Structures are given as structure tokens and as C-alpha cells.
Amino acid sequence: MTLTVAIVGRPNVGKSTLFNRLTGRRSALVDDTPGVTRDRREGEGKLFDLTFRLFDTAGLEDVDDDSLEARMRRQSEIAIEEADVVLMMLDARAGVTATDEIFADKLRRGDKPVLVLANKCEGQAGAAGLAEAFTLGLGDPVAFSAEHGIGLEEVHELLSEVAQTTGHADELAADAEAEDASEEADAGPLRLAIVGRPNAGKSTLVNRLLGEERLLTGPEAGITRDSIAVDWVYKDREIKLVDTAGLRRKARVDQKLEKLAVADALRAVQFAHVVVLVIDAEQGLDKQDLTIANQTIEEGRALVLALNKWDAVGEKEPVRSAVSDRLTRSLPQVKGVPVVPVSGLKGTGMQKLLDQVLRVYDLWNRKFATPDLNQWLSEVEAANPPPSVGGKRCRLKYVSQPKARPPTFVLFCSRPKDLSDSYLRYLENELRHDFDLPAVPVRFHLKKSK
Ligand code: GDP
Ligand code: GDP
Numbered sequence: 001m002t003l004t005v006a007i008v009g010r011p012n013v014g015k016s017t018l019f020n021r022l023t024g025r026r027s028a029l030v031d032d033t034p035g036v037t038r039d040r041r042e043g044e045g046k047l048f049d050l051t052f053r054l055f056d057t058a059g060l061e062d063v064d065d066d067s068l069e070a071r072m073r074r075q076s077e078i079a080i081e082e083a084d085v086v087l088m089m090l091d092a093r094a095g096v097t098a099t100d101e102i103f104a105d106k107l108r109r110g111d112k113p114v115l116v117l118a119n120k121c122e123g124q125a126g127a128a129g130l131a132e133a134f135t136l137g138l139g140d141p142v143a144f145s146a147e148h149g150i151g152l153e154e155v156h157e158l159l160s161e162v163a164q165t166t167g168h169a170d171e172l173a174a175d176a177e178a179e180d181a182s183e184e185a186d187a188g189p190l191r192l193a194i195v196g197r198p199n200a201g202k203s204t205l206v207n208r209l210l211g212e213e214r215l216l217t218g219p220e221a222g223i224t225r226d227s228i229a230v231d232w233v234y235k236d237r238e239i240k241l242v243d244t245a246g247l248r249r250k251a252r253v254d255q256k257l258e259k260l261a262v263a264d265a266l267r268a269v270q271f272a273h274v275v276v277l278v279i280d281a282e283q284g285l286d287k288q289d290l291t292i293a294n295q296t297i298e299e300g301r302a303l304v305l306a307l308n309k310w311d312a313v314g315e316k317e318p319v320r321s322a323v324s325d326r327l328t329r330s331l332p333q334v335k336g337v338p339v340v341p342v343s344g345l346k347g348t349g350m351q352k353l354l355d356q357v358l359r360v361y362d363l364w365n366r367k368f369a370t371p372d373l374n375q376w377l378s379e380v381e382a383a384n385p386p387p388s389v390g391g392k393r394c395r396l397k398y399v400s401q402p403k404a405r406p407p408t409f410v411l412f413c414s415r416p417k418d419l420s421d422s423y424l425r426y427l428e429n430e431l432r433h434d435f436d437l438p439a440v441p442v443r444f445h446l447k448k449s450k
Contacts, residue, residue, distance in 0.1 A: 003052040003163050005045060006079035008107075009089035010099040014119040018089065018146040019056045022047060047156050049270060049299070050163060055083075076103055080110035085162050087155065088138065089146075092118035092129030096136065104136040115158050116141035122148045160270075189231065189238035190361050194306075195265035195292055196278035201308040205278060205344035206241065209354070234354050242271045265292045273405070274302045274361050276353065281307045281341070285323050290330045293337075300406040302360035302440045303337050306353055310341040336438025364440045365404045373399045373409070380430045389418040397449050408443040416446035 007015045023043035045054030090100045118130040121143040133141035144151035275296045296303045338356040342349030377399045386394045394415035
């Protein structure tokens with residue numbers, strides 16, 4: 001089961017525009033099951049880190065075997081039945097119409113989460129319609145623009161929440177099409193987040209990486225500009241620094257600062273491919289650092305540790321091994337996270353740091369050929385077969401990697417329920433070792449096959 005999202009709304013509000021934006025080239029054409037599903041489109045939607053099954057209810061205007069209104073009611077019912085989340089779209093420039101009310105009415109009676117998207121809200125023309133949309137009784141509408149991609153963060157927020165609560169969050173990845181992953185791999189810049197506790201030296205480090213004083217640093221620093229453009233190229237690779245909120249929030253020093261810093265970091269992690277966690281080497285790793293490190297892996301991102309202020313450390317080796325040891329103990333699920341000593345202040349270690357960033361990014365993008373994976377599977381199974389449960393042994397049939405970013409594997413076996421966690425850990429460790437996949441999360445999904 002995948003997270004399923006429906007877009008509903010009357011014709012011409014912009015549903016297809018959103019559908020196309022979210023599915024890109026991934027959209028499959030119309031599902032031609034007779035009857036109910038005839039006039040809808042389905043595809044694999046993607047929004048930031050989320051993938052989901054998306055359908056819209058386009059084509060209503062072509063249907064004349066029934067009244068439009070009846071068809072719409074039916075469509076909303078299907079959407080409510082089948083979707084985990086409903087996006088109800090209206091045209092804010094046209095205002096709320098009687099037809100919109102019909103949809104809203106149905107949706108209010110359903111029990112699925114609904115987000116009202118007041119579309120075409122770029123510019124001023126949608127303001128009145130947006131205000132009207134509050135009256136639909138479906139929560140605060142989002143000022144949206146399918147054409148310009150405005151309001152997608154709100155959609156992402158709701159989908160993430162629902163994915164968490166319905167337990168879809170993790171398995172989604174496994175269902176993604178293999179070819180998408182390889183397409184994605186080359187697409188766009190590497191999204192890098194630099195996170196860490198206040199005063200770890202993040203701003204200083206970023207300045208150094210960028211080679212200019214773009215962010216204010218130092219204990220006296222106040223809030224800097226609202227948005228900081230941070231894109232650069234290193235070794236012909238485009239890098240984009242994402243979510244600099246944590247860097248900006250420096251002036252307001254109070255007890256909450258540490259907590260805020262963690263919250264900032266966690267948000268940044270969600271939008272990143274690679275996360276550099278900056279540690280003050282004089283202080284070592286603490287609980288909050290480990291929280292961020294853990295979250296990075298849980299979110300499926302690649303991790304690099306920057307051991308900053310290395311210039312100020314006297315006895316270097318004990319410091320380094322203390323940090324590495326603690327990291328290994330606290331993050332047993334990933335091995336070999338790079339720990340790079342740096343000094344933002346002196347500018348040492350910058351190349352090594354970025355090289356590691358590129359390296360883990362490439363690992364995170366790796367795709368392995370199915371024959372190699374299956375060769376591997378038969379070897380590990382032969383070396384250590386799954387213990388039998390109740391006299392029956394789970395047979396491992398087949399393994400494939402439907403996607404990368406992070407590497408995600410699906411293992412087909414005869415009795416998935418009988419595979420213990422420890423056996424899965426064995427497989428995962430072997431796989432990491434045999435295919436040389438340190439520092440990045442690996443996802444393993446089990447599927448039943450006869
Ligand atoms: P559907 O019938 O609901 O699938 O609507 P379409 O996606 O076909 O869009 C209907 C019209 O609205 C098209 O001309 C789109 O270009 C336009 N449209 C879609 N989204 C936006 C938007 O965000 N802003 C504006 N101004 N026009 C939009
Ligand atoms: P942020 O809060 O994580 O952005 O940290 P800042 O970049 O503002 O740095 C906090 C303090 O640590 C400042 O006083 C910096 O000068 C100092 N600092 C940053 N990097 C280094 C470093 O590599 N070595 C030393 N000795 N001090 C540093």
C-alpha cells in the first residue's frame with residue numbers, strides 16, 4: 001500500500017496542471033477499468049522527499065451519460081474512499097462557485113484529511129476568492145498556484161503528516177519505478193544542509209566554503225538578510241545550500257535556542273540530500289547532535305560529520321576517536337560515516353569535507369544491477385540460511401533495487417513474516433559490506449512471493 005492522494009475539483013480550476021507538476025513524466029495514462037475509474041488519471045506523484053500514488057478526476061466535462069453533478073458526487077466519493085488525503089482545488093480568481101460547494105459538502109462528510117487549494121493565487125487576483133474559500137468549512141485554504149509552484153510546502157507538510165500517521169512513510173520508496181531513480185540521479189544540484197548546535201561554527205564554515213562573507217558570524221552577530229542565495233559549484237558539481245534558517249536565527253539568545261536549533265536542523269534535513277553535522281571539537285558529540293544524526297538517517301539522507309574548531313584542539317587523536325566511537329555506538333544502523341576535522345576559522349579541511357560530501361552523495365545515488373544483487377543473495381543465503389520457524393524455512397527468492405536516494409531494496413521471499421530482525425540486519429550488513437555502501441541509509445523491504 002502506498003500513500004494515495006486525490007485531486008478533486010470542478011473542470012478548469014487547474015487540477016491537470018498540478019497533476020502534471022507532481023507526476024512529471026511519470027504519469028500513467030487513464031485507468032480503463034470500466035465504470036467508476038474511467039475518467040480519471042493516475043500516476044506516481046513526487047513532492048520533495050515524498051512519493052505517492054496520485055489520481056485526479058479529470059475528464060468530467062466529457063462525460064454525458066449522467067449529470068455533471070451526479071458524476072462529481074460520485075468522483076468525490078471515490079476520492080474519499082480510496083485516497084488517504086484529498087486535495088480540493090478551486091479557482092480563486094473565479095471565487096467559490098456552487099459547484100465547489102458540492103465538492104466541499106461531500107468532503108466535509110467524509111473522514112479523510114482535506115486540504116483546500118485556492119489555485120491561481122499568484123498575484124493579487126485571487127485574494128477575494130481565497131478569503132471566500134475559508135467559508136467552505138474545510139480548514140484554512142492554501143494560497144496556491146499550480147502553475148508557479150506556490151503553496152507546495154503546505155501540501156508537503158500535510159502529506160508528510162499523513163504518511164507518518166498511516167505508516168506509509170517508509171514503504172513508499174520501495175514501490176517507486178526503477179527508471180525514475182536513475183533519472184533523478186542526475187537531476188538538479190546536490191542539496192546540502194549544514195546543521196549543528198548554536199556556536200558550533202556553522203556560519204563561519206559556510207562563509208569559508210563560499211569564500212565570502214555572506215553570513216554574519218561571531219557572538220556579536222545579529223540577524224542577517226532574509227534569504228541567502230547559496231548555490232555554488234565544486235569540482236563541476238552544483239551544490240545548493242538548503243534551509244539556512246538555523247544560520248540566520250543567531251541573535252535571539254535564550255534558553256530555547258538549543259531546542260530551536262534542533263528543530264531547525266530537523267527541518268533542514270528533510271530538504272537535503274546530504275547533511276553536514278557540524279560539531280564543536282572542543283565539546284564533542286552530545287545528545288542533541290546524536291538526535292540530529294539519527295534523524296538524518298531515519299529520513300534517508302546521507303551524513304557527514306564536520307569536526308570543527310580543529311585548530312583549537314590540542315591532543316587531536318583522542319578527540320577524534322572519542323567522537324568516532326560515540327557515533328558508531330549511537331548509529332549502529334550505518335557504518336563508516338565520515339568524520340572530517342575542519343577549521344572554518346582557518347579554512348583547513350574544506351576540500352576534504354566537500355570531497356566526502358560528494359562521495360556520500362554518490363553512494364546515496366548508487367544503483368546496482370539485478371543480476372549482481374541476486375548472485376549476492378544466493379551467496380549470503382548459502383552462507384547463512386534463515387533459521388526455520390515451525391519446521392518451515394523462509395526461502396529468499398529474489399532481490400532488486402527499485403530506487404536509489406537512498407538505496408532501497410526489495411527482497412522477495414516465501415515467508416516474510418518468519419524473517420527475524422536479526423536476520424534482516426545480517427542481510428543489510430552483508431549488503432553494505434559487499435557493495436561498499438558506508439555512511440548512507442539503506443532501506444530493505446520484504447515482499448511475499450510463492
Ligand atoms: P483542470 O480542468 O482542473 O484539470 O484544469 P487545467 O489544469 O487544465 O487548468 C485550467 C486552466 O487554468 C489552464 O488554462 C491552466 O493554464 C490554468 N491554470 C492552472 N493553474 C494555474 C495557476 O496557478 N495560475 C493561473 N493563472 N492559471 C492556472
Ligand atoms: P554558528 O552559531 O554555528 O553559526 O557558529 P559561528 O560560525 O557563529 O561561530 C561561533 C563561534 O565559534 C565564533 O566565535 C567563531 O569565531 C568561532 N569559530 C567558528 N569556527 C571556528 C574554528 O574553526 N576554530 C575556532 N577556534 N573558532 C571557531
